[in-house]
Amino acid sequence: MSVKVLENLFGITPEQTIQDGSSVRYMVDNSLYTIIQVTHLEQEALIELYEMSEHMAKYGDNKVSTFVPGLNEKFLVTHEKQDYVLMHNYLFPPSRNNNTGRKLAKFHERGKLIQAPISGANRVGQWKSYWIKRLEQIENVWRGVVQERTGEEFEKLFIQSFPYYLGLCENAIQYVTDTELDEELTFLDMGTICHQTFHENVWNKQMEIRNPFDWVFDHPSRDIAEWVRDCYFLNSRSFQPDLTQFFRGYESISPLSIFSWRLVYARLLFPLHYFSCIEDYYLTSSQWTQKQLEERLSRYLRDARDYERFLGNFYQLAGVGQENFPAIDWLVPSYLE
Structure with a gap:
């Protein structure tokens, strides 16, 4: 069914299927695609995740999953009464930097610069x-x-x-x-x-x-x-x-x-x-x-x-x-x- 969603709603035909932990990813050239079922999520929550994803990608984090629009130019698609989004990543070789602390600090520094208001996902002071x-x-x-x-x-x-x-x-x-x-x-x-x-x-x-x-x-x-x-x-x-x-x-x-x-x-x-x-x-x-x-x-x-x-x-x-x-x-x- 996931392949059908990918082909029919996004116009993408996968070349290879990869099992990555609990996630199934689809490879096309040097790109990885992951279908995520989001029926249980409110639209406001999805918008916040989209804003955070776009921000991190804009500020240079090339490992971040970004949202892919469907053939109807919308990010949220529906198939058999279930809602889905498609996430894209580029395929990179394993990082030589194994210092998780350093990588996390860089991630946090980028995240501090976000301008979009985040309310539903905000846990500061809570x-x-x-x-x-x-x-x-x-x-x-x-x-x-x-x-x-x-x-x-x-x-x-x-x-x-x-x-x-x-x-x-x-x-x-x-x-x-x-x-x-x-x-x-x-x-x-x-x-x-x-x-x-x-x-x-x-x-x-x-x-x-x-x-x-x-x-x-x-x-x-x-x-x-x-x-x-x-x-x-x-x-x-x-x-x-x-x-x-x-x-x-x-x-x-x-x-x-x-x-x-x-x-x-x-x-x-x-x-x-x-x-x-x-x-x-x-x-x-x-x-x-x-x-x-x-x-x-x-x-x-x-x-x-x-x-x-x-x-x-x-x-x-x-x-x-x-x-x-x-x-x-x-x-x-x-x-x-």
């Missing part, structure tokens, strides 16, 4: 409200699980651990509040184009494609913190060299203010990894996936002390020292005693 809403949703699930107590191993772990992660979440919210009260914003703290959840593999797949459908508009610390979180959980025993390289690369292009460092830390305090694990468990109907998530949750709880040590030493590990930043006294979770 972390606390998002976190509170997410916390309340998880807490409601937890209360229901406590009442039912089915005896499932995952639910035992969830019941046991949630109060501890509730405390972490409250610490994160308070840290953002204190940062907003204590620190002045600088020109380094302008909002920019960011990712919903940035990590090493967002760009370092088979093809380095920068997909606007991964984007939001936020403070650059969002992407930095999520990269650090992913780096830590991938290599919790040996992350230090990658962390050092990342921050050196990033700050060689865009130095971080004290405000930025504190937001990075606040976001690492927020237990997104834990919340995502719980949410994914209750959203899937696959027993295999649930078992994988149970094992992941068990690892998070087993290694909670290590993550506390990481948070407690973060500023030193990142090379900026503790003296300019407020410390938090970490308590060992009672269920690990």
Whole structure:
């Protein structure tokens, strides 16, 4: 069906089909095309993604996916009651620059220059409200699980651990509040184009494609913190060299203010990894996936002390020292005693 959409609505006949992770891409000469189903998206959201994509391409990011008009000269096409857009990329050889920090800083610097108003995708200053809403949703699930107590191993772990992660979440919210009260914003703290959840593999797949459908508009610390979180959980025993390289690369292009460092830390305090694990468990109907998530949750709880040590030493590990930043006294979770 995708090939039919490509041929009938865009007048493009693919020469080759490529599986790139979970995405199917179609090659024509030196171009790659990706069809994205957007029936669930509001038109205003698509316009914002279009504006961000056009901006990044205009300012020299040649890895960005750009929107392709159909034969009817419209970017949004409909086939069998489903809406689609087509994204275009040029095919480049793998980048020689493997410093993700440096590449991300350049990306953020370009994103800061956008003039088009971004509202629906704007997350600047909204972390606390998002976190509170997410916390309340998880807490409601937890209360229901406590009442039912089915005896499932995952639910035992969830019941046991949630109060501890509730405390972490409250610490994160308070840290953002204190940062907003204590620190002045600088020109380094302008909002920019960011990712919903940035990590090493967002760009370092088979093809380095920068997909606007991964984007939001936020403070650059969002992407930095999520990269650090992913780096830590991938290599919790040996992350230090990658962390050092990342921050050196990033700050060689865009130095971080004290405000930025504190937001990075606040976001690492927020237990997104834990919340995502719980949410994914209750959203899937696959027993295999649930078992994988149970094992992941068990690892998070087993290694909670290590993550506390990481948070407690973060500023030193990142090379900026503790003296300019407020410390938090970490308590060992009672269920690990």
